[in-house]
Each structure stands twice: as C-alpha cells, then as structure tokens.
Amino acid sequence: MPDIQTQNDLYLIVDEFYKKLLSDERISYIFTDVVKIKIEEHLPILVTFWSQGILGTGGYTKNLTQIHLDINEKEYLSPELFTIWLSHFNNSVDENFKGQKAEQIKTQALSIATVMQIKISQKKS
C-alpha cells in the first residue's frame, strides 16, 4: 500500500471520509441540518487544509478551532461525535495509505480534535 504523496491522495481521503460521515446518521445531521455544507465546495477546502499540514504547501488561513466553536454554539459537539469523526477519518486513511505521512495525518487529526474538545469543554463551564 502506498503512502500519501500528492493532493490527489488527500482528495481521495477526504472524499471517502465524507462518504462515511454522511452515511452515518449518528453524525450526518451536523453536515446536513446544523450546517448545510456544499460538498463540492467543502472538499477542496479540506484538501488545502491537509496539504498545508502534511505536504507543506500553504494556503489555509482560517481559524479552524473558532469555526468549530461556532458549530458547537448551534449544536453540542460531544466527545461521542469526536470519537465517530476520528474513527471514520482513521479508517479512510488506513484503507488507502500506509507509511509515515499516513501516520502523521492521523496524529494531527487527533491532536487538533483534542484541542477542539478542550476549548469546547472550557465553554461549557
């Protein structure tokens, strides 16, 4: 199995990942009802984001944690939702890629998810 090398590889991951998220009713409502994402606009943003982190390209400038704190204001992003999100993400990577970058992207996702959850729990108290 190859490692992640190009933006096309990242596109494949986020495409598979969103198929999993949208077909899982435990989490899909966040993307269809709470925030109505346009998938054809959303996926290129995700590729730019991960390309910055994994391939060292630039181009993503928004405050990702704040975007998720705003979603959390509309609908609580519970630890269970983060667990579901991470498991679909990790599976989308593992089903297609193996290697250093594949490990790196999963580690980054986990650390970003951890920061988001800490910020969310600080909001609650």
Ligand code: HEM
């Ligand atoms: C419970 C877990 C999560 C849920 C339900 C969730 C949901 C969402 C939703 C609904 C959007 C669209 C926001 C909008 O367009 O206004 C979004 C955007 C995004 N999410 Fe998440 N997210 C979660 C966790 C994460 C994590 C852990 C990461 C990164 C590791 C991440 C990365 C992104 C990125 C890169 C965007 C695009 C932001 C932009 O438009 O600039 N998400 N997320």
